[in-house]
Amino acid sequence: MTVTRFAPSPNGPLHLGHAYSAIAAHDLAKARGGRFLLRIEDIDGARSRSELAEAFRADLEWLGLEWEEVPAQSTRLAAYAAAAERLRAEGLLYPCRCTRAEIAEAAREMGPDGPVYPGTCRDAAFDPQDPAAWRLDVAEALRRTGTLAWFDERAGEQQARPELGGDVVLVRKDAETPASYHLAVTIDDAADGVTLVTRGMDLFPATHVHRLLQALLGLPVPAWHHHPLLLDETGQKLAKRRGSPSLADRRLAGEDGRTLANSLRQGRLPSGITLGEGLDTPA
Secondary structure, eight states: OOEEEEOOOSSSOOBHHHHHHHHHHHHHHHHTTOEEEEOOOOOSGGGOOHHHHHHHHHHHHHTTOOOEEOOOGGGOHHHHHHHHHHHHHTTOEEEEOOOHHHHHHHOOSEETTEEOOOOTTTTOOOOTTSOOEEEEOHHHHHHHHOSOEEEETTTEEEEOOGGGGOSOEEEOSOTTSOBOHHHHHHHHHHHTTOSEEEEEGGGHHHHHHHHHHHHHHTOOOOEEEEEOOEEOTTSOBOOGGGTOOBHHHHHHTTOOHHHHHHHHHTTOOOTTOEEOOOOOOOO
C-alpha cells in the first residue's frame, strides 16, 4: 500500500507552496488506494507554535484534503537520541564546535546547501563536557555500507552521493532542537510506514544523506517523488521567511479552498506564481 505524508513545521503559516506539496502527496496516495498522513515537525525550539499546527489542520480541511495524523516529532525525542547514540557508539559521529562563519571561511567547495564542511573537527581532541554538534563521518559510513541506490518516481534510479554535502550535522548543539532534519525525518518516515516520500525538488540532495542513514540504521527504504517548486516573481521558491502570502489569510478572506486546490492540480497558478523546473520521468 502506498503511504505518503505531509510534514510541515509550525514555525510559520503555510503558503501556496505547501498547498501544492500537500495536494501532490494526498493525490498520489488516494489514486493508489493508499494513506495520506499528516505529521507535525515541532522540534524547532521556541519557534514551534501549537496554534500554527491547528491552523495547518484548518488549511488542509479547507483545501478538501483527507488525512490521518501521526505522532508529532516532539513525541520521538528518545528515538532520535537512541539512533544518535548507536551511530556514536559505532564511531560514525564526531563532535564539532565550528560556527557557520568559520565553516564558510574554511570551506574549499560548495555543496547543495552551501559551503561543504571541511572536516575541521574530525580528528580534534575535545572535552566531552563542552557543548558541540555531532556530525556524521560520511566517508567512514560509506566505507561500511558500500554503494547505495535509491529510486525517484520522476528521475529514476539514483546512486547515493551523500559525500556531495559533506559531513552533515545529525545532533545539534542547541538542546532545544536536539536532532537535525536529516536524522529526525529519516526515523519518522520509517516509524510511520511511509512508502513514498513526496516533497519538493529543493530536498532532492538531502535524499542522498537519508538513504545512507537508512542503511546505517537498518531502516526500510521507501521510494521518493520530488515535485517542482512554486516560484515567486523573482524566481525564488515560496518561503515563510520571505513572507509569502499564507493559506490562512486566503481562507479567512473567504476564498474557496477546493477551487484553489483544483486550480493547482491543473497548473492554473495565481498571478506572479510560476512552476519551477522539475525532473522528467526517464524513458
